[in-house]
Amino acid sequence: MPRLAEDLIREYWRVCEQGDFNKLMVFFAEDAVLVDPAYGTFEGHGAIAGFMAQMTELMQKSGISFGVTEVAGDEGTAWARWASSGPEGEDIGASLFRIRDGLIVYEHDYTQANE
Numbered sequence: 457m458p459r460l461a462e463d464l465i466r467e468y469w470r471v472c473e474q475g476d477f478n479k480l481m482v483f484f485a486e487d488a489v490l491v492d493p494a495y496g497t498f499e500g501h502g503a504i505a506g507f508m509a510q511m512t513e514l515m516q517k518s519g520i521s522f523g524v525t526e527v528a529g530d531e532g533t534a535w536a537r538w539a540s541s542g543p544e545g546e547d548i549g550a551s552l553f554r555i556r557d558g559l560i561v562y563e564h565d566y567t568q569a570n571e
Contacts, residue, residue: 461555462529465536468560469524475515477508485559492565519543532556540567 468483481504484490490498490507498504515521520542527536534553539546549567553560 460529461532461534461553462527464555464558464560465529465534465553466524466527469522469527469536469538472522473524475512475521477512477515478505480508481505483560485556485561488559488561488563490563490565493567529553529555 464483468480471479471483481501484501484504486501488499488501488504490504492498492507495507495510498507520540522538522540524536524538527534529535532555534555536551536553537548538551539548541547547567549565551563551565554562
């Protein structure tokens with residue numbers, strides 16, 4: 457029986473909070489699409505892997521970390537509310553996910569930087 461989308465995304469955020477975004481690639485389907493408001497759209501496993509490597513390096517250098525505050529979902533969709541914090545303060549955001557066969561096929565992130 458496939459995992460519920462909510463369970464998958466809870467595990468995704470458990471890994472994300474550790475700070476090595478490269479480890480998130482096991483959650484993505486080969487044909488996945490990731491939309492990031494600051495960096496653009498990444499289509500396919502290779503493009504997303506490149507973005508995750510860039511994010512790992514950037515977050516480690518800048519001292520920014522992420523933490524999830526809420527996750528909900530059903531069999532095929534999920535959303536998460538999260539915050540990032542670092543030397544410049546805290547930003548809040550949310551992510552929407554579509555899941556197929558136990559893997560993320562679409563992630564769209566939204567952020568609201570504190571002014």
